[in-house]
Ligand code: GDP
């Protein structure tokens with residue numbers, strides 16, 4: 001289910017990222033020690049009073065046309081927040097007082113119907129010595145005074161935030177429907193691929209109005225399997241969303257990823273993998289989604305017998321943390337291999353939901369330990385007592401050990417590789433939770 005987005009906007013240095021880190025809890029801590037998985041996440045899930053939301057620090061978002069002035073940049077962030085967020089936190093700095101940029105942003109935020117909460121940060125002294133009266137001039141109501149760095153009054157702020165969160169109806173798609181998010185930068189061919197997939201003769205299509213604002217999902221069937229293409233607004237037929245919306249499609253993509261089982265990451269064969277691609281792929285990985293890497297516009301590439309291999313290697317290099325994702329080379333224009341995309345979706349969806357019996361798992365781990373015993377650390381050796389699969393989508397394993405501190409990343413990676421070598425789990429991330437057995 002998609003969570004509502006709460007966006008933090010404001011000038012640099014007012015304390016946005018401090019506030020972000022103060023509020024945001026983290027996902028289940030599955031730490032990946034690999035470059036490429038973004039550590040400085042600008043999106044985090046948070047919970048307050050049982051209400052879940054996704055917090056976004058707009059200060060950390062890169063825009064494609066980052067050449068404008070600082071105030072242009074902040075206004076772009078504010079526009080993004082207005083378009084994508086359900087609640088906007090506008091942070092100002094109570095120490096430095098009101099600035100012209102604050103007023104400019106406020107002017108823009110006053111014109112939205114979305115709830116805007118004015119946050120006066122860096123207030124450590126609540127005896128009334130701090131002059132926050134100026135901030136009323138912004139016309140955004142009472143500022144909530146907080147100190148992000150000291151955690152003062154942040155609870156009151158969150159009370160206010162959750163008051164404004166919308167109630168979402170639970171989505172009613174059964175487990176037998178494969179939910180697909182199609183992501184990729186503008187012009188890589190998302191619309192063309194979606195239309196090609198839906199244009200196949202065997203495919204029966206119907207639209208469903210999405211639960212989130214503006215989202216149009218497409219529901220279809222092929223060969224008895226049911227699918228939901230998430231948020232295809234702007235992708236179907238005519239194909240284009242208007243330019244400004246398209247420019248801010250990152251958040252939209254992330255929301256689609258959250259709701260999906262399988263992510264189709266579209267890459268233009270003529271272009272290189274960008275930082276933005278890596279961020280989105282990293283997000284999908286951390287969110288535990290299955291993934292297929294679709295290299296599109298294959299018709300435009302001059303090929304010899306090494307071309308596919310070379311492309312695959314380059315993508316593997318750039319997107320190292322999704323080694324498990326199969327790569328397919330297609331052309332939406334000529335339909336080359338387009339029907340294969342859904343075959344791969346079926347396959348990775350199955351792997352994503354696969355369960356392995358506890359006895360098979362323990363046999364495998366015993367054998368793995370026999371072949372390659374864990375190294376000892378300061379005279380102590382890791383003992384693996386028991387492994388069991390606690391969940392699917394993504395496959396999640398609990399490994400009981402004598403002392404979790406002794407489980408090193410490289411050994412965990414070794415176990416993951418053994419699991420993959422034996423059972424497959426192609427196209428899906430795997431989670432391992434290491435627990436001390438009492
Ligand atoms: P951003 O650029 O808006 O994300 O701002 P940062 O979160 O990076 O904070 C900018 C500076 O303000 C840092 O030096 C923080 O330590 C400081 N800061 C943030 N919140 C507070 C606060 O509540 N009180 C004080 N005194 N300083 C703060």
Ligand code: GDP
Nearest residue numbers: 186187188189190191192296297298331332333
């Ligand atoms: P989107 O912005 O990701 O939805 O991309 P579109 O589907 O709108 O495609 C962008 C442009 O690339 C359009 O001009 C398409 O005609 C073109 N295009 C899409 N797929 C292919 C392909 O497989 N081969 C070629 N040659 N052009 C393609």
